[in-house]
Amino acid sequence: MVNNEGAGLAVRDLVATYPGADGPATAVAGVDLDVPVGEVVALLGASGSGKSSLLRAVAGLEPVAGGTVRWAGRDLAGVPVHLRGFGLMFQDGQLFPHRSVAGNVGYGLAMARLPRAERRRRVQRLLDLVGLTGFGPRAVRTLSGGQAQRVALARALAPQPALLLLDEPLSALDRGLREHLTGELRDILRATGTTALYVTHDHDEAFTVADRVAVMIDGRLAQVDAPDRLWRAPAGREVAAFLGYGPFLPAQVTDGAARTALGEVPLGHGGAGGAVPPGPALLGLAPTALRVSGDGGIPVDVAAVRFRRGRSELDVVLPDGQRATAVAGPHPVAARRVRVRLDPAAAVVVPTDRG
């Protein structure tokens, strides 16, 4: 991964607002983000967290209320969308309905006045790349949703944009197709060495596509990290809860281990990683962190039992009254009280929230 000083995207203290009834409403609340050349960064957040607003501000589609967007060291304030050299891809593709597939993919190349023969070659290469060999003459209205998004991707990649901005590019597709295309998209971005900022609310998509994932909560970036590190070492309870950890139990960190009501968890092992200072902390449980055990473990009451994907899942009541999920084997569980053991690899220790 190239990371020359000043290369790539550098966003500093970016603020984006919309006019509201009671004055401007803040959608992006002072964001710093770097996307070095060749890297794919996913902006992951709940609906309304400000992901699209940040992406649109980088694209130049929205005016910024504060801060800077730089590419290769150059401040882009006042540079219009079409002169930033960025590519855009949206959820609904927005293909030109009256052009063929090839006409759509080659659009930017025609604009750039590339000679016809070279244009043809590039369009063909791109259609090969996105798995649509031979689709050039097809009318876009005859395409399936997945095919249309492949065309949109090919069109966005055609002018070899310095930065590709993707806003929920797969979210209009059904789950199976989305999962399939996510892997393909990652491979295509890697194969073309594309630098990209990828907005999604889908965790699996972000973790699959991105070199680094930026978690956006209420207009702020709560953590930016490689997928495995984000999962192993969330910065705090807010990020851990967003990733799906919970409930959280009090923990006391000493000498590389965290003591909790469910037992001791070694730090830096399995899921319970991160630089958590000694003192009070929190233990967050992934849905598979508790296993029903035949012998030993903590006794808990069973509130409900479900059978799911070949195994029993129990809602159990922890000693402090919180509900948690415990996983059992393939046989139905009839007991009203069971013992559970903690799998430290499926739990995280995070610092207590500040303030």
Ligand SMILES: Nc1ncnc2c1ncn2[C@@H]1O[C@H](COP(=O)(O)OP(=O)(O)OP(=O)(O)O)[C@@H](O)[C@H]1O
């Ligand atoms: N054009 C607009 N006018 C007024 N408010 C807006 C506008 N666009 C977005 N907002 C508000 O800004 C906040 C952030 O919206 P944004 O679309 O950036 O979030 P998001 O994380 O991309 O959400 P989603 O995943 O639902 O698209 C929200 O509170 C939203 O209601």
